[in-house]
Amino acid sequence: MGKDSEKSKDMSRRDFFKSTAGAAVATGAVLGGIGLISHDAAAREEIPKKWDESYDVVIIGSGFAGLAAAIEAKNAGANVIIIEKMPMHGGNSIINGGDFCAAGTKMQKEAGIQDSPEQMLKDMLKAGLYLNHPELAKIVAYGSKDALEWCETYIGARFTRLNFHGGHSVKRAHQTINASGSELVNKMLSKVKELGVKVQTRTKLERFIVSENNRIIGIEVKKNYRFPDENTGKKAYIKASKAVILASGGFARDVNLRKVHDPRLDERFESTNQPGATGEALMAACMARAMDVHMDWIQLGPWTSPDEKGFGYVPLFCERLVGYGPMINPKTGKRFFKETGNRKERADAIILVGVPVLIMGDAYAVKKQVFPEALEKGLENGSIKRFNSLEDLAKAYNIPVAVFKEEVARWNSFVEKKKDPDFDCMIFPDAKPMVEAPFYAARLWPKVHHTMGGLVINKDAQVIGFDLKPVAGLYAAGEVSGGIHGAVRLGGVAMADCVVFGRIAGKNAAKEKSWG
Amino acid sequence: MDTGFYKGLKIVLMTGIVAVFIVGIVTIIMAAPQRTLNAKPGSCHECHGAEKVLPSGHPETVKMGLKDCLSCHPILEKESLRTKITGSHIHSLAGITCDGCHGKTDKQDTVEVDTCLTCHDVDSLVKKTSGIKPTNPHTSPHYGKDLDCNLCHHQHARSENYCNQCHNFKFIVP
Numbered sequence: 001m002g003k004d005s006e007k008s009k010d011m012s013r014r015d016f017f018k019s020t021a022g023a024a025v026a027t028g029a030v031l032g033g034i035g036l037i038s039h040d041a042a043a044r045e046e047i048p049k050k051w052d053e054s055y056d057v058v059i060i061g062s063g064f065a066g067l068a069a070a071i072e073a074k075n076a077g078a079n080v081i082i083i084e085k086m087p088m089h090g091g092n093s094i095i096n097g098g099d100f101c102a103a104g105t106k107m108q109k110e111a112g113i114q115d116s117p118e119q120m121l122k123d124m125l126k127a128g129l130y131l132n133h134p135e136l137a138k139i140v141a142y143g144s145k146d147a148l149e150w151c152e153t154y155i156g157a158r159f160t161r162l163n164f165h166g167g168h169s170v171k172r173a174h175q176t177i178n179a180s181g182s183e184l185v186n187k188m189l190s191k192v193k194e195l196g197v198k199v200q201t202r203t204k205l206e207r208f209i210v211s212e213n214n215r216i217i218g219i220e221v222k223k224n225y226r227f228p229d230e231n232t233g234k235k236a237y238i239k240a241s242k243a244v245i246l247a248s249g250g251f252a253r254d255v256n257l258r259k260v261h262d263p264r265l266d267e268r269f270e271s272t273n274q275p276g277a278t279g280e281a282l283m284a285a286c287m288a289r290a291m292d293v294h295m296d297w298i299q300l301g302p303w304t305s306p307d308e309k310g311f312g313y314v315p316l317f318c319e320r321l322v323g324y325g326p327m328i329n330p331k332t333g334k335r336f337f338k339e340t341g342n343r344k345e346r347a348d349a350i351i352l353v354g355v356p357v358l359i360m361g362d363a364y365a366v367k368k369q370v371f372p373e374a375l376e377k378g379l380e381n382g383s384i385k386r387f388n389s390l391e392d393l394a395k396a397y398n399i400p401v402a403v404f405k406e407e408v409a410r411w412n413s414f415v416e417k418k419k420d421p422d423f424d425c426m427i428f429p430d431a432k433p434m435v436e437a438p439f440y441a442a443r444l445w446p447k448v449h450h451t452m453g454g455l456v457i458n459k460d461a462q463v464i465g466f467d468l469k470p471v472a473g474l475y476a477a478g479e480v481s482g483g484i485h486g487a488v489r490l491g492g493v494a495m496a497d498c499v500v501f502g503r504i505a506g507k508n509a510a511k512e513k514s515w516g
Numbered sequence: 517m518d519t520g521f522y523k524g525l526k527i528v529l530m531t532g533i534v535a536v537f538i539v540g541i542v543t544i545i546m547a548a549p550q551r552t553l554n555a556k557p558g559s560c561h562e563c564h565g566a567e568k569v570l571p572s573g574h575p576e577t578v579k580m581g582l583k584d585c586l587s588c589h590p591i592l593e594k595e596s597l598r599t600k601i602t603g604s605h606i607h608s609l610a611g612i613t614c615d616g617c618h619g620k621t622d623k624q625d626t627v628e629v630d631t632c633l634t635c636h637d638v639d640s641l642v643k644k645t646s647g648i649k650p651t652n653p654h655t656s657p658h659y660g661k662d663l664d665c666n667l668c669h670h671q672h673a674r675s676e677n678y679c680n681q682c683h684n685f686k687f688i689v690p
Contacts, residue, residue: 087667094658095682182658224626275681310682380650381684 047209051218051239055081057509058219058240059247060205060281063093064181064495065478066247067188068502069509071155074195076510078242082197085204086227086276091249092479093498094185095274097316098176099163100151100499101492102144107174111162115170117142124493127167127342128452128486131294135459136484140493143500148174151499155191157184164428165491166302166322167342173492179316179371181495202226204233205281208244208288208474216244216288216473217515227276241516243473243509246463247502250451250479251279252298258448261296271448272301272311282480285455289465290474293482295453299489300446302346305383306356307443313378314442318359319491320369323428325361326411327444329353333394333403335411340426344488347446358397360441362434375440384442393439408434450489454482461505475509477501551624553615557581557608582609598690603671606690617671632665653679653687 056078059066066082074080084091103120121141125132151157159174176183192199204225209218218240222233251257252273258265271277286292305314322339329336336357337349350357366375378384387393390408394401412433414420420427455463455476462470463481478498485493555562558577560569570577577585589597598606607616612635617627638661642654653668655661656679667678668689675689 087664088659090658178657180657186660309680309684312682377650 047211047217048220048237050237052236053081054239054241055079056240056242056514057081057245057506058083058238058243059245059506060219061091061247061249061478061480062089062189062199062201063091063247063249063478064184064188064498065480065502065505066091066245067185067192068499069245069247069475069477069506070192070197071188071195072503072506073245073510074192074197074506076507078510080197081238082192082199083203083205083221083238084199084201085225086274087201089189089199089201090182090185092274092277093181093495095311096181096495097311097319098178098180098183098495099165099173099492100144100148100159100176100184100495101165101168101172101490102148102174102496103141103172105145105148105172105174107159107162108170108172111171113162113170113172115172117144119169120144120172123168124485124490127344127488127490129488131297131486133483133486136457137486139459139504140484140497140500144496147496147499147503150503151184155184155187157187163320163492164323164340164426165319166340166346167488167490168492179374184495202233205248205284206235207284209237210288211515214289214472215515216240216471219244240473241514242512243475245461245505245509246281246285246455246474246476246480247478247498247505248281248480249277250454251282252277252448252451254278254280257283258298258451261453262298265298265448269300269446269448270304270309272304272315273449279451282454285463285471285474285476285480288471288474289467290463290471290476291456291466291468293453293456294486295451295482297452297485297487298448299343299450299452300347300351301449302343302350302446303359303444304447304449305442306445307383308378308381311447312383313374313381314359314383314444316374317366317370317378317384317440317442318444320371321359321361321365323426324365324369324431325359325434326408328358328360328399328404328407330358330397330399331355333400334407335423338420338423338425342488342490343449350444350446356443356445358399358441359444360393360434360439362432362439363436364432365434366440368430370440378442384440387439387441388437390439393441397441397443450494451479452482452485452487452489454480456483457481457501459504460508461501462508473512473515475505477505551614554613555608557605557613580609581611582606585609596688596690599675599688602673603669603675603690607671627666627671629664629666636665648687650685653685653689 057073057080059070059080059082062082062084070080070082103115103117108115121138124137124141152159158177160177161175162171163173163175164171165173202225204222206220206222208216209220211217219238221236221238223236225233252271253275255267257279301315303315303318305312308314326335327337327339336353337346375384379386385396387396390405391401394404415427415431415433418427457463457476458470461475461477463474463476465471481501484497549563552562558580585597617631618624642652642661645654646652669675677685677687677689679685
């Protein structure tokens with residue numbers, strides 16, 4: 001032991017680096033987000049003599065934030081391009097559940113819901129354990145209503161129902177007509193194209209190009225890149241006369257980077273994200289002097305199923321049923337946590353149970369609450385099951401029947417009183433006791449869902465460097481930025497965050513003075 | 517002594533890398549068929565040389581076209597020819613040779629989706645596959661009908677199921 005550690009000390013950093021790199025090549029290991037180029041090496045790279053393409057504003061990523069930024073930058077008169085490393089546009093946004101949280105909206109008023117930006121901010125800060133950068137969280141909460149209206153009136157996206165998400169004090173998630181972010185992404189994309197902005201897919205950011213006086217002046221990319229094969233693509237330089245906006249999303253699929261910040265989240269944890277949700281663009285920004293924050297606050301979704309891949313249909317089933325039906329620990333037959341608690345509390349509680357738990361609802365609740373297509377698809381892939389009686393349900397999941405039936409009776413009595421003395425679950429006014437067959441249930445086990453951490457930004461969406469000053473020429477918006485949500489990003493607030501800060505980044509980037 | 521140990525380690529690692537590299541190159545050379553531009557589609561050896569690419573006892577294919585193949589390998593069966601050989605072979609058996617997609621050029625550039633669409637009409641394709649379970653592969657709630665054909669239907673490599681990055685759809689992908 002002692003000898004080994006002496007050896008390690010003697011081994012120079014250079015040798016260590018070489019042997020690590022060698023081993024990686026020999027085993028063909030894919031290192032994902034953890035690049036092998038040191039900070040020094042990146043900084044030594046030269047400024048290209050010739051640019052292959054030139055724009056005022058270069059946007060990296062084609063999800064909500066990137067598209068919102070592109071639309072605003074273009075409308076402010078800038079010449080804009082969006083690059084996307086994947087073969088298709090939309091990133092995670094196009095596979096998300098389509099819930100947009102906004103406070104004090106027309107739809108809320110029509111539903112008789114009292115809400116305010118102040119209340120939304122309070123909810124965000126409480127769930128975020130007050131680690132949120134308050135001025136950023138405030139911009140999202142107070143800008144949410146305007147952002148939603150912009151999506152409806154200017155972009156033409158349709159939002160047709162109001163949903164509740166755990167951790168919010170009221171129903172404020174405005175759901176798109178197809179219960180998917182694709183409704184908004186695809187309409188934003190049509191707008192982007194109508195405005196004449198090009199979206200160049202299969203183009204991957206390799207590094208930021210920094211001038212001698214530390215301004216971001218462009219990027220090096222690989223064109224015709226075929227994710228995830230790092231041997232593909234052709235090097236090109238894209239000049240950004242005004243600014244680069246990083247809207248490249250989070251790193252939930254980057255197991256190596258995840259493990260650096262939260263070593264528990266290794267390969268055993270699946271993710272709800274698209275495969276391209278890796279952290280190399282974020283890291284490239286750090287190599288160009290950008291500062292990161294809250295990187296170890298990585299969110300697990302408590303509503304995912306081990307019986308289907310990715311995000312799946314169960315989250316759409318589970319989140320519509322909390323506050324209408326109980327969540328049961330199959331080992332005891334009893335409830336174990338507040339169903340309407342926030343994501344972190346609930347995921348931690350499920351991990352503590354140690355085995356997948358159950359969410360359930362009766363015919364009344366399911367018919368009233370669950371999007372019919374999600375239910376049908378979930379039943380079809382076997383992740384949601386239907387039972388004629390509570391006994392059948394209990395048997396199917398090996399739940400002790402007598403205890404379980406007693407617990408359901410107890411839950412039903414709470415529903416009647418609209419008050420849960422056991423776990424303080426929020427029970428909705430239109431919830432009814434769980435008595436009407438058939439009964440539906442799904443198993444829940446957490447998956448990595450959102451990375452709260454990312455680049456430090458200010459209220460103008462400028463990225464902040466390690467000198468605590470803005471990195472000239474660099475903006476960020478959406479999941480790649482950090483600090484807005486603190487410890488927990490509440491459900492439905494990502495859409496608000498992306499649109500609010502995407503628009504801010506786009507407007508401000510277009511206002512920058514050209515460097516040349 | 518320590519230096520010696522790491523020198524040794526380095527040599528072992530370098531030898532390993534070189535060995536992996538050589539094995540890789542040899543495998544590539546052996547496996548890669550020549551892309552002979554004017555090869556007759558059923559005449560395997562023109563591209564594959566002496567390599568045995570058909571199962572033993574398979575009838576002679578030199579004079580065959582796609583119709584002949586389909587008489588034993590019906591289209592939508594699991595044993596379909598279309599899951600056994602790459603799309604470029606099917607095209608070529610149907611009479612679409614290299615230049616049909618790549619154009620008359622020496623450069624073998626990537627074929628854009630618009631080229632596919634000159635023969636394959638998206639709307640009729642969507643209609644044709646509307647009964648496939650659990651969902652129609654040619655239209656999706658995320659991307660509509662806009663997905664690039666080549667995300668699934670590769671021409672010079674085994675096709676893949678792009679949906680299955682997140683879903684678990686058991687499609688047979690030709």
